Every structure is written in structure tokens, then in C-alpha cells.
Amino acid sequence: MKLTHSIAFAIALAGLAACGPSDSYNASGSAGAALLEVAEQGDLNALDQLLAKHRQPDVRDSCDWTPLMKAALYGHTPVVARLLDAGASVDAMDKGGYTAMMLAASNNHAEALDLLLKRGAMVDHQESTEGWTALIWAAKQGHARSVETLLRHRADRTLKDFKGKTALDWASEGGYAEALSLLQAADQAQSSVR
Structure with missing residues (x-):
């Protein structure tokens, strides 16, 4: 069963893989390409130098990824913070509707995730390819730290993806005991409030 999920996940992310590491840019000029590159690498000093000169934190590559998305993907929390301070759009979306928070x-970067949520990222945003939320995606991968962070920020556990599955369904099917336990505890806490 896990193999089937792994294959489905790999297929769903095929489009994202082409947009991963910086190799071709649609960004305007070399400054835009450099900003995307240093955000991906997590080079805070180079980022500061580029932002001081150009102040355009939302440049995009050919897949519509922004520097904030690249920094979030790799868990470069100080770079995420600096880009947000420079005015980067916290909820900018790529071609598939993925955001930096997602x-x-x-990738289980709970510290960067927490920062993005504190700065106003839409916790229940659903991307357009599978209907996944960040909570579904984290549960599907068994990323307990991310699940815990999202639940603290009141992520909606009842949202379903395009297959009709919730985060709890995915954690259960994947056999991710810690993520499943967190989701079940949140459900029980919600039930006792009613």
C-alpha cells in the first residue's frame, strides 16, 4: 500500500520536480535570477546585498516559483524571514497553486512553516492539482512536526482532497503513527468542546 502511495506521490510531484533547483529562469534580468539562486542556497548575506540594490522580492522563475518558495522548500528560515520583511508575498502561488507554506x-520544515503562518499564510489553501492542503501533504508524508505546527495554527482537519481523503485518511493509509496520533487527538479535543 505504501508503494502505491509513493508512486502516486511521485507522479503528482513530477511537475514540481521540473521547477525545483534553479537551472532556467524567466526572472527579469540577472538580478532576479541571482535572487532566486541565493534564496535557494540560503545565503543570507548575498540576499541582503541583492535586496539592498533591487528590492524586488517576488521575482519568478519559469515555473512561477518565487525566492520565498525556494527558501521555504529548503527550510532556510532566516532567508524566509528576510524576504517577508522585504515585502515578499506570503501567499504567492506557482503554476500548480502551491505556496511557500505548503x-x-x-518537507517538514516546521520552523519556516510556523513563521509563514505567523506572517499570515493561508493555512487551509488547497493547491489545484490534487486539492491538497499543507496539512494533507504533511500527513501524507508522515511529517509529524509539520502536522503539529499546522494543527496549532488551526488547520481544518475536515478538508478533503480531490480523491475525497482527509489528512487523517492519508496518515492512516501511510501508517504514520505519530502524525495519525496528532490528528486523532485534535479530533477528540474538538469533539469534547462540542
Whole structure:
């Protein structure tokens, strides 16, 4: 069963893989390409130098990824913070509707995820390819730290993806005991409030 999920996940992310590491840019000029590159690498000093000169934190590559998305994907929390301070759009979306917050959650970068949520990221945003939320994606991968962070920020556990599955369904099917336990505890806490 896990193999089937792994294959489905790999297929779903095929489009994202082409947009991963910086190799071709649609960004305007070399400054835009450099900003995307240093955000991906997590080079805070180079980022500061580029932002001091150009102040355009939302440049995009050919897949519509921003420097904030690249920094979040790789868990470069100080770079995420600096880009947000420079005015980067916290909820900018790529071609599939993925945001920096979703990319941080999908890679279990809980510190970057928490920062993005504190800065106003839409916790329940659903991307357009599978209907996944950050909570679904984190649960599907068994990323307990991200699941815990999202639940603290009141992520909606009842949202379903395009297959009709919730985060709890995915954690259960994947056999991710810690993520499943967190989701079940949140459900029980919600039930006792009613």
C-alpha cells in the first residue's frame, strides 16, 4: 500500500520536480535570477546585498516559483524571514497553486512553516492539482512536526482532497503513527468542546 502511495506521490510531484533547483529562469534580468539562486542556497548575506540594490522580492522563475518558495522548500528560515520583511508575498502561488507554506510543510520544515503562518499564510489553501492542503501533504508524508505546527495554527482537519481523503485518511493509509496520533487527538479535543 505504501508503494502505491509513493508512486502516486511521485507522479503528482513530477511537475514540481521540473521547477525545483534553479537551472532556467524567466526572472527579469540577472538580478532576479541571482535572487532566486541565493534564496535557494540560503545565503543570507548575498540576499541582503541583492535586496539592498533591487528590492524586488517576488521575482519568478519559469515555473512561477518565487525566492520565498525556494527558501521555504529548503527550510532556510532566516532567508524566509528576510524576504517577508522585504515585502515578499506570503501567499504567492506557482503554476500548480502551491505556496511557500505548503512547500515548507511538505518537507517538514516546521520552523519556516510556523513563521509563514505567523506572517499570515493561508493555512487551509488547497493547491489545484490534487486539492491538497499543507496539512494533507504533511500527513501524507508522515511529517509529524509539520502536522503539529499546522494543527496549532488551526488547520481544518475536515478538508478533503480531490480523491475525497482527509489528512487523517492519508496518515492512516501511510501508517504514520505519530502524525495519525496528532490528528486523532485534535479530533477528540474538538469533539469534547462540542
